[in-house]
Amino acid sequence: MEYVSEGGRADVCLFCAALAANDDRKSLILCRRPKAFLILNAYPYAPGHLMAALTRHVGPLEEATAEELAETMRLVQSAIRALTASYHPDGFNIGVNQGRVAGAGVVDHFHVHVVPRWNGDTNFMPVLGDVRVLPESLGTTYDRLRPVLSL
Numbered sequence: 153m154e155y156v157s158e159g160g161r162a163d164v165c166l167f168c169a170a171l172a173a174n175d176d177r178k179s180l181i182l183c184r185r186p187k188a189f190l191i192l193n194a195y196p197y198a199p200g201h202l203m204a205a206l207t208r209h210v211g212p213l214e215e216a217t218a219e220e221l222a223e224t225m226r227l228v229q230s231a232i233r234a235l236t237a238s239y240h241p242d243g244f245n246i247g248v249n250q251g252r253v254a255g256a257g258v259v260d261h262f263h264v265h266v267v268p269r270w271n272g273d274t275n276f277m278p279v280l281g282d283v284r285v286l287p288e289s290l291g292t293t294y295d296r297l298r299p300v301l302s303l
């Protein structure tokens with residue numbers, strides 16, 4: 153299936169489709185845990201832009217269980233460590249867009265964005281639906297991050 157970025161729409165939930173595909177490299181899934189998983193954003197705002205998503209198809213933050221949120225945030229921590237080791241960013245945007253009006257492209261499957269930032273970069277997180285040209289392919293990003301994700 154074709155991925156739809158934040159701001160786009162998909163007939164099938166892209167997170168559920170990625171989990172069901174059982175081809176993690178093609179689906180850009182970096183790692184799976186029982187209640188959450190890490191996946192690269194197919195239309196990144198910066199190299200290494202990834203998301204920690206719930207395994208369960210549920211949208212609003214307040215409907216996630218404490219265990220689901222704990223696992224999601226542990227994956228965010230792992231992602232930050234891996235991104236720091238591979239990309240040496242100066243900071244991160246870590247955030248959730250809840251609801252279409254807030255900029256969520258996938259409104260019914262909870263996920264947390266992790267976007268590495270560098271001093272002097274010009275990306276700003278809430279610019280949505282903007283497909284950027286990046287100096288690195290998604291496959292390259294995947295191969296850089298996958299081995300350093302020690303969980």
Ligand SMILES: [Zn+2]
Binds near residue numbers: 208210
């Ligand atoms: Zn889903």
